[in-house]
Amino acid sequence: MKQRIHFNEVVTRDGFQIEGEFVPTEAKVRLVDALSQCGYAKIEVTSFTSPKAIPMLRDAEEVMGRIRRAPGVEYTVLVPNLRGAERAMESRADELNLVMSTSETHNLANLRMPREKSFAALADVIRNASGRTPVNVSLSTAFGCPMEGEVPQETVLGWARRFADLGVRGVTICDTTGMAHPAQVARMCEEAQRRFPDLQLTLHFHNTRGMGLANVLAAVQAGIVRFDGSLGGLGGCPYAPGASGNISSEDTIHMLQAMGYDTGVDLDALLQVARTLPQIVGHEVPGQLVKAGPSTQLHPVPQAVTELRATL
Amino acid sequence: MKQRIHFNEVVTRDGFQIEGEFVPTEAKVRLVDALSQCGYAKIEVTSFTSPKAIPMLRDAEEVMGRIRRAPGVEYTVLVPNLRGAERAMESRADELNLVMSTSETHNLANLRMPREKSFAALADVIRNASGRTPVNVSLSTAFGCPMEGEVPQETVLGWARRFADLGVRGVTICDTTGMAHPAQVARMCEEAQRRFPDLQLTLHFHNTRGMGLANVLAAVQAGIVRFDGSLGGLGGCPYAPGASGNISSEDTIHMLQAMGYDTGVDLDALLQVARTLPQIVGHEVPGQLVKAGPSTQLHPVPQAVTELRATL
Numbered sequence: 001m002k003q004r005i006h007f008n009e010v011v012t013r014d015g016f017q018i019e020g021e022f023v024p025t026e027a028k029v030r031l032v033d034a035l036s037q038c039g040y041a042k043i044e045v046t047s048f049t050s051p052k053a054i055p056m057l058r059d060a061e062e063v064m065g066r067i068r069r070a071p072g073v074e075y076t077v078l079v080p081n082l083r084g085a086e087r088a089m090e091s092r093a094d095e096l097n098l099v100m101s102t103s104e105t106h107n108l109a110n111l112r113m114p115r116e117k118s119f120a121a122l123a124d125v126i127r128n129a130s131g132r133t134p135v136n137v138s139l140s141t142a143f144g145c146p147m148e149g150e151v152p153q154e155t156v157l158g159w160a161r162r163f164a165d166l167g168v169r170g171v172t173i174c175d176t177t178g179m180a181h182p183a184q185v186a187r188m189c190e191e192a193q194r195r196f197p198d199l200q201l202t203l204h205f206h207n208t209r210g211m212g213l214a215n216v217l218a219a220v221q222a223g224i225v226r227f228d229g230s231l232g233g234l235g236g237c238p239y240a241p242g243a244s245g246n247i248s249s250e251d252t253i254h255m256l257q258a259m260g261y262d263t264g265v266d267l268d269a270l271l272q273v274a275r276t277l278p279q280i281v282g283h284e285v286p287g288q289l290v291k292a293g294p295s296t297q298l299h300p301v302p303q304a305v306t307e308l309r310a311t312l
Numbered sequence: 313m314k315q316r317i318h319f320n321e322v323v324t325r326d327g328f329q330i331e332g333e334f335v336p337t338e339a340k341v342r343l344v345d346a347l348s349q350c351g352y353a354k355i356e357v358t359s360f361t362s363p364k365a366i367p368m369l370r371d372a373e374e375v376m377g378r379i380r381r382a383p384g385v386e387y388t389v390l391v392p393n394l395r396g397a398e399r400a401m402e403s404r405a406d407e408l409n410l411v412m413s414t415s416e417t418h419n420l421a422n423l424r425m426p427r428e429k430s431f432a433a434l435a436d437v438i439r440n441a442s443g444r445t446p447v448n449v450s451l452s453t454a455f456g457c458p459m460e461g462e463v464p465q466e467t468v469l470g471w472a473r474r475f476a477d478l479g480v481r482g483v484t485i486c487d488t489t490g491m492a493h494p495a496q497v498a499r500m501c502e503e504a505q506r507r508f509p510d511l512q513l514t515l516h517f518h519n520t521r522g523m524g525l526a527n528v529l530a531a532v533q534a535g536i537v538r539f540d541g542s543l544g545g546l547g548g549c550p551y552a553p554g555a556s557g558n559i560s561s562e563d564t565i566h567m568l569q570a571m572g573y574d575t576g577v578d579l580d581a582l583l584q585v586a587r588t589l590p591q592i593v594g595h596e597v598p599g600q601l602v603k604a605g606p607s608t609q610l611h612p613v614p615q616a617v618t619e620l621r622a623t624l
Contacts, residue, residue: 105613105617108617108620108621109613109614109616109617112620114624144607146610146611147610147611147612147613147614147617148610149608149610178604178607179607181567181570181571181607182529182567182571183570183571183572184570207522207600208600208604209563209566209567209600209601209604209606209607210519210524210525210560210563210564210566210567210599210600210601211525211563211567212522213522213523213525213526214525214526214528214529214567216526217494217526217529217530218529239611240603240604240605241603242603243600243603243604244600248522251521251522251523252522254521254522255493255494255521255522255523255526258493258495258496259493259494259495260495287522288519288520288521288522288555288556289521289522291552291553291554291555292490292520292521292552292555293552294521295456295490295491295493295521296461298458298459298460298461299458299459299551300459301417301421301459302421302459304421305417305420305421305459308420308424309420312426
């Protein structure tokens, strides 16, 4: 029996939110619908934030209303507060994904409030959603903050504990700016699983410094079975302009399948979708697999070799 | 005690050989001299092939004659045949690096002869160099051939055995087109070390499908302590146009150092050299670390956060 890996595609939320040009609603809906046919366990469709804060995702209700939901796929959305949670639940989101940073400076920079204030606000959301919609919490900068540097593992797992005690279904441990290395990932994953055997633990990696798939390997070796990824490696953070962003879903799924894991994803179908992405966003994307093809896709034998063989 | 990793920089050979524009001899010499100050265990300087076969490296003698050799660094060169070996030894190369493919089709395509003929020619070189210069053999397509597909591990290790029996000092197991995945790498490395405890075993990875550093991780976990890398990730193969080439030395060294390995390399000095590479070759290169900076390099706290803190 192959080990099952649950993959969460975040391109239309985490990828699109920092794009320079608005991706038309129709293109978003078509992309989600195409991804729905690929076999993902979960798709993070959009974000119910203020249209002023993230204008790229100002069409959250319309996108959620128009997508065709595939059986077996969970449709999750990012939610920053009570108002967003109400909108998300009205849109019949299967899950609310809340977010705060484990670094005080990063939380102040991104969410404009101290971590304790974020926690109190998210706790309200969790209590309000209780019995209606499952909640996941994404903990940012869990492997390092671009301004503070190291974030102690104890700090990260401390926040995870406080959310677990509120009854969330899952926690995503996020390497928001690609600072994690595999030894650190292995330690974090082992300890998180030991402390939270009943939580759905997801790992979210970026490839900012080229370590994305190495970190996936370290996590999967440690027993993690849930990952976020972004089609084409779209997304990223403003602290590393020009560098890669999120790990590429197709590159990650290709590696895991080659190693014998069951991701549930139809890689050929996924690559067809991935090939449309540069046109949707109007620029090249970092994913490698569209350029190189899967390692199982062979090249024809050159004519010169055939001729040479005939002379041997 | 930190585990020592021996790093071999191949940019001026493997990287430059497929460049479109000739890199001037002076630029090559200056680059090798700068790399010599970074703490590498080995530098593959150039190739003593026919100037017609690889015009980019037609200045091999001049480069070898003009570089300033740093104590503790080995200067190795690629050698295709007896004639090349004589030229290399006249140029006082510290090592001869021979190459053949473990896939018959790839050997026919690249070297224009069957593997047995390559082996016989390289065996002549090894006997001729015996007692004069140590020899390493690079075995190409060891994790898959872009035309044949799978190359059985037994085939790869069979060729390694035949070269070991001839008395070579080392064997490099090469993932020439980026087809290796970590589970395959782990199996290969474990078995190769079991069979050849006295050989210097080096692993050579490409990042064609994004798995380069994951494969380094798998190899280092299996006990491998020698790696090839190319500054900026320069190099590659014609079967995946647009995709990444060799693993980036600076990205790899950054990861290994973050994990606690002793690579001997001064990463800050190396990044200074890496930043000059796009100008030398006249185009962008795939390495991420120059764009993102090391994970220890922190960003200033934004003014808005300082102001916000003052109000709390």
